[in-house]
Amino acid sequence: MSDTPLLDEAEKGPWPSLVTEIKKTGFKGLLKIYELAYEDKVTHWTHGGMVGYPGYDAGVIGRLSDRHDILRDCHTIRMIQPAAWFYSTKKLRKLVEIWNKYSYGLMNFHGATGDFQLIGIETDKIEPFFDEVSKEHWDIGGSAGDFRTASCCIGPARCEMALIDTLDIYQTLMSDEEILNDMHRPRFPYKFKVKIAGCPTDCIAGVARADLLVVGTWRDNIKINQEEVRKYAEKGVDIGLIASKCPGNAMQWDGEELKIDNDNCMRCMFCLQKMSKALRPGDDRGATLVMGGRARGRYGAFLGWVLMPFIKLEKPYEELKDLIYKLIDWWDENGRTKERIGETIYRLGAGKFLKETGLKPHPAMVQAPRNNPFWFYWPGEVEE
Amino acid sequence: MSDTPLLDEAEKGPWPSLVTEIKKTGFKGLLKIYELAYEDKVTHWTHGGMVGYPGYDAGVIGRLSDRHDILRDCHTIRMIQPAAWFYSTKKLRKLVEIWNKYSYGLMNFHGATGDFQLIGIETDKIEPFFDEVSKEHWDIGGSAGDFRTASCCIGPARCEMALIDTLDIYQTLMSDEEILNDMHRPRFPYKFKVKIAGCPTDCIAGVARADLLVVGTWRDNIKINQEEVRKYAEKGVDIGLIASKCPGNAMQWDGEELKIDNDNCMRCMFCLQKMSKALRPGDDRGATLVMGGRARGRYGAFLGWVLMPFIKLEKPYEELKDLIYKLIDWWDENGRTKERIGETIYRLGAGKFLKETGLKPHPAMVQAPRNNPFWFYWPGEVEE
């Protein structure tokens, strides 16, 4: 009989099976620990303590099993992915070669933050592994209270919607000394995640999970090719239906001509996506900055909110970097342990945050102004 | 020169002036105290302590001025208004006659809760005044932590939208012994306000300020007189525009015939109001109960939310009264001082409130189900 009857069941069905992949690696210990979870309906992994590469205090998730008779340490290394997850086969083959030397070769493409993850390394193999893989310019990513590995959408590499150079911004930030220092040596109250979306479609899902989301956008007018609009209509695209769902109520379609009221267009991208051949975003491009998203936190999840409706972004993105550190410095000073920046702002109030960072209040930050009369005056704002 | 130069200014302009009215009463002390406020930009009234009629612990607002040289006590009596604020001149004349005997005759038609208010009575005149006015069946209203004077819209007395008998419900509740006892002898954590609206138009503004709002509604179909619809159209009513604003997206108008999808109609009353001759609510009538509204509270204001989508209401409204006391009893047991019932529910959780009152959860209570995974299990719901 098989050692892993339950996992064998999980291999069935048309979708490629991770159990099959684990089996391929020959990583019997991990497989058995996994099978035990299926048997007992509880995990058999426990805390692994601090493990890592000398000089780096983050990026490796220490993990032990609770059945040392089967397997003891089984850590994960988070490795900074290349921008937009493009891999040359050359680099990937070399990576596999090195990883195989120090492990069973189990890989996680990718972790939800963005890193590719190498699963199942023993404590004493971390150092020789990284010595070797670092020569191939693969660096370790983030974990704990630090600057996390960023991520970006495919952007200008293959997307006609891209309004900013997502890959280049990613590369710049992820190669920045200060940022890498803050990634590898945790000092923040909690994690800080940056994501970069080429346009408001937000294919990087940043609004849900980025402490700072950079979103490409434009200020001028959508360019309309009426000829192509009509062709879409002929091909059966229901343009009236699209117009009826425009959240800015900005589209008018009379069957012949499409009009867009650009002042009211909310940059939702819907019409542009549905008729990419006919509609193109404008040329006065920059970014909207969105702040404070996170999954389940102490107050529940937060969706990121508008920090700045529009800023110009120019290489080498120094202004963006300065801004990021302005945010982090304020948070570092004010945040409690395990408090994401959005939560610190929430707890202390956006007013205080804006005042102390010197950022300007803008009505686009809010869905609507406050509805309660409970605000404060700063010393000096009123007569004594 | 006038004693009240600033108030004299305030008399100018086309709208009838309260200053002129105060002057007519000859109530010079109050006028002077009021003038002083205009001079100094602060009120000259202060706390008045407990004053009232023997046997009643509520309904009189004690008020002193801070200038006893000008005027000392100047209390207000809150008197329960007649249903929907209808007065026969006979009763009103008699009221004026009695009030004139014990005061300068200044009246406030009405206070925002609903009472008519008699302004400026001295402490020792309260008793003889009420002895006399009670013979005319005018009773004192609420104040402090008690059952407040309710209020209701004009309903069936003159409104074709009325789906419940607002005046009769009001009269029944306001004549109920138990309720009057709880109005005149405060024992609740804080005030409890009931309002009754004949239909979802909510002309009583209950959603904003009633701890319990009873709203007439119907379950079956809107009755459409197509002929009359077309007449409205001919007269220039833009029925397409109305349909486009229907929040349930339930109206279809083709220029000839109006269709309403009653399953999706949200009972917003818009179309009915705009074409009252053509559209009539259905015949299967009852009420939606709306819970927990209040103006500025410790958490900010709360809008009332759906407690029950539909209940039948039948004279003598015993079921409604029982329900009201079920709510109050729970609140009385769980509420903190100065906490309105909506706040107690908010603080302790709707789950606990429903469980302990035995009321049923219904998806119409919420705009959307919860988005956070932070809920509790009751003992017995899970295995130990």
Added chain:
Amino acid sequence: MALTMDELDFGPPDYKEMLPETLKRNYGKWIYHELIKPGVFKHVSSTGDEVYTVRSGQPKFIASSTVLKLCDLADKYCEGSLRFTSKHSIEWIVPKKDDVDKLIEELKKLGLPIGGTGNAMHSIVQCTGWVHCHTPATDAPGIAKAVYDELISYFQRDDLPARLNIAVSGCLNMCGAIHCSDIAVLGVHRRPPKVNDEVVSKACEIPTMIASCPTYAIKPNPKAKSIRIDANKCMYCGICYSICPGVPIADAKNDGVSIWVGGKVSNTRSGPAFSRLAVPYLPNNPPRWPEVVEVVKKIVETWASEAKPHERMGEWISRIGWPAFFDKTGLEFTDKHIDDYIFSIRDMRVGARIRGREMK
């Protein structure tokens, strides 16, 4: 001699004694209404009866001598009955069509403005303010009067895009529940109360005070048998003063007025909504509050000229967006406008949905 316990607790007189005959006869039988002209509508019953309702404004605080004059008119035209609305307008319910204009003439003589129906400015809900209350930061009746005087034509016409509800309260207690008005004017304090230890120790329940403060700014001061107020936590709500005379909060220099917009209560179309902060502070300038009147007027005029039919203030703003509201009215958006209280995060603008005009 006081009433005995048995004689107490009797409640209001029966409404059936109060209703005019025509309404009694047609109770529950009304089938439709029409707005005849500003201030006058007609209700038709299935019995064939009709009534005309003339609506008039009033000063809310009325001398009893005036009440008697109202009674005279009600006797003459309204079957000896008279009513007030939920917003304190007076309704004159007239069974005879011919009486309508006669009544209106007489009301005008009395100085009562006719209107406040349909798409007009309705009667202004207002609290007692400096006339009678101990907590106000401003005088609600005085402001209401000044606003009425300036905007009276909107009360008398009914050609606004939709109804306009204005309300005024003297302090954060918001008597009148003004927080869901198209335009709310709210008195605000801006400094913490000053603690008078002697009064507090004598006259106030300290635990109640401590518990009542929403921001936990009140701490015990056992030495003085009094309390301390943490000036960094107090947001000047005045609740503590409501219950204790020892912590006066009124302050001639700093008290003033805030303006709120876009609330409503009806379930109609967009449903109930809170008013939102438009202007955090304007000075108290009795007797006519010119700064307040000017801002209210500017908001009304902007809305009146820009909103589409059926768009209440808040519905108009929803369509154009808050940045456009601030732009068009010329009002300033400040840090005070951004909520920072308990539910604040739900009012932030999520995602990157920015209108073109908001990026400029």
Added chain:
Amino acid sequence: MALTMDELDFGPPDYKEMLPETLKRNYGKWIYHELIKPGVFKHVSSTGDEVYTVRSGQPKFIASSTVLKLCDLADKYCEGSLRFTSKHSIEWIVPKKDDVDKLIEELKKLGLPIGGTGNAMHSIVQCTGWVHCHTPATDAPGIAKAVYDELISYFQRDDLPARLNIAVSGCLNMCGAIHCSDIAVLGVHRRPPKVNDEVVSKACEIPTMIASCPTYAIKPNPKAKSIRIDANKCMYCGICYSICPGVPIADAKNDGVSIWVGGKVSNTRSGPAFSRLAVPYLPNNPPRWPEVVEVVKKIVETWASEAKPHERMGEWISRIGWPAFFDKTGLEFTDKHIDDYIFSIRDMRVGARIRGREMK
């Protein structure tokens, strides 16, 4: 020998080395795209170049031997480059149109499903669950696999009303940020952690633990140099266990799975939205979680047959209302569905706006 400080902190390799030639040449020059067929789209550049992208699913956890096979295919068809998407699909970017079907054949042989584009079910975001994590209440990868197997045809077709994002996390940490998915499957604990005083006193920072609990359920237990957990306040989030092995929370009898629906992240049309609770608890039934699969399928099928074009799950529910959602899916609405956490009041249904069908 470890790297010196100077040699550390270098970051990822340059993307320019990674891009396939055709993308490099046309970087920033793309002008439109077309979905050719499920799983395949075409992007056209202003230079006249085109590329075809074939998207395939994958198991997320991959053996290095499989990675080499992927490399072989990328060398053959994709200019020696291969990419993963933000949801971990594999994208095969093919400059030659004729290669598309050949590649697809080879992918099929490898067992990789083609699809997950346009109005299809996209790749399922999932965490490591029982494969590698110490906090899960369930096995995300196992559930993802079971759901995939059942719904694979929706991955391979693209005729759903709109895109369908499903995500699975093993515990409340929600790695993958699944809280804005059309359907989220979330492992849940249902009992407070058990305190092992010995381990807590040795291995854990007590102040950090106390501070980390969102509901203030953790109190110090100075005698035992440990902590106590107030069972009435704990809502089983597991945060304390994340940071301290002395408070194990996994519980074979009570752990299980919750289902959430209607979230999205794009700014498109209705904008970002949270997923909302559909089912508070389903049992953990490895290896195939039939109860979970059944509910997910029922929800998908109901939406697929009832939603109008372009309506994501949440947009469909917004149109029909939550009561109708519960009705149509046959799911039960319970007290657990009503929020009672900090922002709860903002999620209550205000006013009396009830759809006809909701009153029945």
